[in-house]
Amino acid sequence: MSSTRIRPALVVLGTAALLTTSVAVPQASGAGRTSTAPTALTWYDATAETIAAAGASAQVTNSRTWAVSWLAAARATRTVPAGVQRGAYQDAALAAAVHRALVKLAPSRTEQLDAKFKETLDAIPDGAAEDRGVAAGERQADLVVASREGDGLDPASVNAPYPVPPAAPGVWQPTPPAHAPATQYGNRLAKPFLLKSQSQFRLGPPPALDSRRYAADLAEVRTYGAADSTARTAHQTETATFWLGSSLTLYTEPLRVALTRTNQGIAGQARLVALFHVALVDTQIATSDSKYAYERWRPVTAIRTGTIDPDQDWTPLHTTPAHPDYPSGHNTYSGAAEAVLSALVGPRTAPFDLTSPTAPGVTRTYTTWKQLSNENVDARVFSGIHTRSADKAGITLGTDVARYVLRNAGPLLAAR
Structure with missing residues (x-):
């Protein structure tokens, strides 16, 4: 497309909060490998x-x-x-x-x-x-x-030992096949960039074990997230595999695309990358806070040992990560990324292609940042490693943290 679309965006100005303005965004084609800066x-x-x-x-x-x-x-x-x-x-x-x-x-x-x-x-x-x-x-x-020295974000501090709680309905336990110790517990003790506390945006509790929402969540994962699922389509399996890897890796190219399409000049480009990752650090801290506040068990544990039609042989499509279910970290990342990109570049963009190291040979095309979030929500269910409630809660948490970062970034951006 060669036309220019006018749409509202949020731009950081002065030392105040983010303000709404109107800017022109060039609608480039392809992956956007050119820039004025x-x-x-x-x-x-x-x-x-x-x-x-x-x-x-x-x-x-x-x-x-x-x-x-x-x-x-x-x-x-x-x-x-x-x-x-x-x-x-x-x-x-x-x-x-x-x-x-x-x-x-x-x-x-x-x-x-x-x-x-x-x-x-x-x-x-x-x-x-x-x-x-x-x-x-x-x-x-x-x-x-x-x-940032001593901020608790080094790998040893991030993966501080976590005492596994006694087994009980709904409570996280190490998951098969490795039954590995929990990871990322130390995130909730780390120093944020802008949050007032690690628990500032702690989510409300996950669905109760006797609720309809919980039963529906578990039934969906059982059906669509099983390794041998006959209900999951080939495209759904591809979605799960495409978004399986590190969110940082998977969002590096979308952020680069956004970087080429902002018209804010080199200072605006630097600000975009800085605020994206400041928001994502604080989001990951907030994610671990909610995860370890609620210690919700993973679907594989719930399906194998819970009271709803237990199946000791049920196995998810992909191996379950070693930390609690609620909320989904992939989706907190997606929610925050979507919020920052939509605010600073606009919610829509010219088509761009994306590949994934976990799905060789697959290329997907996107025109909005929200499409990435929507696929992440589905992907973790189709992988059998998260409930949909945990995924949606993740989007909410990431969005809330990112919006807070954008509103309060002025002093952080000021030169010392």
């Missing part, structure tokens, strides 16, 4: 490559690396000093901020990051704009990295 894309890809090559074992730790690096970039590019060339200053500031933060957080990639940084600086005219931009970027990186 190529430096942002260069360092977006460098960040993704760094995470892929030297990332941590915990998803939230990698989200933290994204958030720290790009928050520094957003601060450094937000204001341009008088008397220097704006584009050169912002290019240098963004590159310096992301480079400096990534070298500190992923030192094994220093050689590759240094080479990329040199390439960026070689393309910027020498002079005051470049020098002052580099200084600003490095200063903000140092400040943000220092502010």
